[in-house]
Amino acid sequence: MELPAQCALLRIFFGEDDRAADGQPLHEAIVIKARETGMAGATVLRGPLGFGRSSVLHTAKILRLSQDLPIVVEIVDAPDKIDALIPEIKALTRTKSCLITREKVEVIRYGDGD
Numbered sequence: 001m002e003l004p005a006q007c008a009l010l011r012i013f014f015g016e017d018d019r020a021a022d023g024q025p026l027h028e029a030i031v032i033k034a035r036e037t038g039m040a041g042a043t044v045l046r047g048p049l050g051f052g053r054s055s056v057l058h059t060a061k062i063l064r065l066s067q068d069l070p071i072v073v074e075i076v077d078a079p080d081k082i083d084a085l086i087p088e089i090k091a092l093t094r095t096k097s098c099l100i101t102r103e104k105v106e107v108i109r110y111g112d113g114d
Contacts, residue, residue, distance in 0.1 A: 001110075003110045034085065043074045050070030052097065
């Protein structure tokens with residue numbers, strides 16, 4: 001698969017405890033949806049510390065264990081493909097507190113470089 005040099009990066013921020021309607025972890029549901037729709041790739045990042053709109057601090061520190069650590073899912077692909085995926089992501093996160101961002105990115109390399 002080839003990627004254009006000018007792509008879009010979709011980021012979805014939410015909590016580790018968030019679930020899709022079927023009970024599946026939300027980050028898994030998003031990655032599976034991205035794969036089903038033919039995205040170039042998706043990555044799930046788990047943060048040790050963060051807060052969102054509620055200003056509640058979520059941390060992995062031992063003295064204050066949090067079961068709801070920050071999760072970020074990043075998806076990079078052509079802008080039109082990202083735009084087509086956004087309604088699907090909005091549907092998956094409809095009842096969740098989250099942040100969804102889109103930005104322009106330049107792809108330097110995708111794959112093994114051949």
